[in-house]
Amino acid sequence: MPGFEFFGDEERKELNDVLETGILMRYGFDGPRKGHWKAKELETAITETFGCTYAQLTSSGTAALTTAMNALNIGYGDEVIMPSFTFVASFEAVLSVGAVPVLVDVDESLTLNPDAVRKAITSKTKCLMPVHMCGSMADLDALKAICKEHDLILLEDACQSIGGTYKGKALGTIGDAGTFSFDFVKTITCGEGGVVMTNNKDVYTKCDGYTDHGHDHLGVDRGADLHPFIGYNYRISELHAAVGLAQIRKLPKFLEIQKKNHTQLKNMLQQVTEVSFRVIPDESGDSRTFLSWFLPTEELTRAAVAEMKAQGILAGNFYWFDNNWHYIRKWDHLKNSTALNRLNPLQEEALLKLRTTDFSVSDAIMSRCISTAIGLTWTEEQTKEKGEKMVAAIKKVLSAAVVGA
Numbered sequence: 001m002p003g004f005e006f007f008g009d010e011e012r013k014e015l016n017d018v019l020e021t022g023i024l025m026r027y028g029f030d031g032p033r034k035g036h037w038k039a040k041e042l043e044t045a046i047t048e049t050f051g052c053t054y055a056q057l058t059s060s061g062t063a064a065l066t067t068a069m070n071a072l073n074i075g076y077g078d079e080v081i082m083p084s085f086t087f088v089a090s091f092e093a094v095l096s097v098g099a100v101p102v103l104v105d106v107d108e109s110l111t112l113n114p115d116a117v118r119k120a121i122t123s124k125t126k127c128l129m130p131v132h133m134c135g136s137m138a139d140l141d142a143l144k145a146i147c148k149e150h151d152l153i154l155l156e157d158a159c160q161s162i163g164g165t166y167k168g169k170a171l172g173t174i175g176d177a178g179t180f181s182f183d184f185v186k187t188i189t190c191g192e193g194g195v196v197m198t199n200n201k202d203v204y205t206k207c208d209g210y211t212d213h214g215h216d217h218l219g220v221d222r223g224a225d226l227h228p229f230i231g232y233n234y235r236i237s238e239l240h241a242a243v244g245l246a247q248i249r250k251l252p253k254f255l256e257i258q259k260k261n262h263t264q265l266k267n268m269l270q271q272v273t274e275v276s277f278r279v280i281p282d283e284s285g286d287s288r289t290f291l292s293w294f295l296p297t298e299e300l301t302r303a304a305v306a307e308m309k310a311q312g313i314l315a316g317n318f319y320w321f322d323n324n325w326h327y328i329r330k331w332d333h334l335k336n337s338t339a340l341n342r343l344n345p346l347q348e349e350a351l352l353k354l355r356t357t358d359f360s361v362s363d364a365i366m367s368r369c370i371s372t373a374i375g376l377t378w379t380e381e382q383t384k385e386k387g388e389k390m391v392a393a394i395k396k397v398l399s400a401a402v403v404g405a
């Protein structure tokens with residue numbers, strides 16, 4: 001899965017270009033930088049690779065979400081509907097702009113359940129934020145229809161699904177805006193970094209200024225720029241962008257390997273009738289960063305995870321239900337609104353409500369889910385061995401359950 005598995009001379013060459021000039025800043029220093037504009041080049045590569053009109057790099061995926069929400073005018077009093085299964089960054093970004101995160105159930109696609117979304121809409125709803133978890137997508141046609149009906153913004157958190165598509169279009173380029181993360185464990189990495197993608201010029205212009213103290217970037221130099229609105233510093237550095245530039249060129253190779261290893265593993269697990277797979281709204285668009293699957297009960301799932309662990313296939317298996325980062329169940333700091341400074345009253349009220357919200361539909365799905373991260377360096381033989389160990393572990397817990405019954 002992560003692009004760091006394939007660091008090599010390409011990353012070193014791009015980094016050295018920057019180090020040799022000493023200009024680590026993405027703006028200005030036109031002479032001394034000797035023609036190297038890594039952040040600009042990476043933005044162009046992103047628009048070309050993913051087929052969007054505009055791309056604005058940021059210092060992280062979290063910063064990309066925050067930037068996008070500012071540019072889309074999401075703020076105090078607005079409700080953003082998002083899934084109960086995501087990474088903490090999604091709600092952090094909503095809170096950071098003063099808006100209210102409204103968490104709703106996922107379905108077996110592991111992302112927003114359109115029926116749950118409909119039920120959560122109020123007069124304050126401003127935005128739907130599907131999170132395309134673990135390499136695959138939400139039902140975007142259904143969500144787009146809801147947005148149209150209720151005049152809502154669609155913001156795609158595509159941080160985990162770089163290279164995935166839906167009906168031929170890149171994930172992250174389908175809504176009003178979309179984001180990728182290039183943090184250390186993502187499909188392509190800059191070390192830290194992120195991007196907002198959009199086809200809307202106004203949204204892009206606001207992202208461009210917001211990430212750089214509100215600069216309009218129209219002056220003859222930085223000192224001559226005007227500041228049409230308040231911004232912050234969410235810039236990416238030239239060093240980070242340089243790594244990303246080498247990585248994005250390798251993306252087709254990463255995706256090809258993921259497809260091969262994913263298919264091999266899935267074919268093996270498919271032989272066990274009790275295993276079912278994640279629902280993928282457009283199967284051909286799965287980036288295949290993970291293979292996500294279910295067992296019939298929580299007990300069997302727990303037993304299978306333990307058995308696989310005993311077999312030494314640790315790193316490949318995340319058990320989301322018990323995990324502190326990705327699922328509502330363990331987000332006590334959110335449910336208790338534990339912030340370093342005061343949240344606004346609307347946020348306080350909404351977060352308190354999360355303590356008693358019924359997430360049993362999500363629980364029933366997440367407690368049976370196992371996601372296996374697909375390695376880029378696995379050989380055919382190694383993939384086979386992993387698959388065999390997984391199948392053996394599942395069969396062992398299934399037969400123990402039968403004997404125990």
Ligand SMILES: *Cc1c(COP(=O)(O)O)cnc(C)c1O
Pocket residue numbers: 060061062063086087089090131157159160181182183193194
């Ligand atoms: C990684 C990630 C982000 C952004 O994370 P950063 O580490 O800030 O780049 C946002 N949403 C999801 C779903 C993610 O997995």
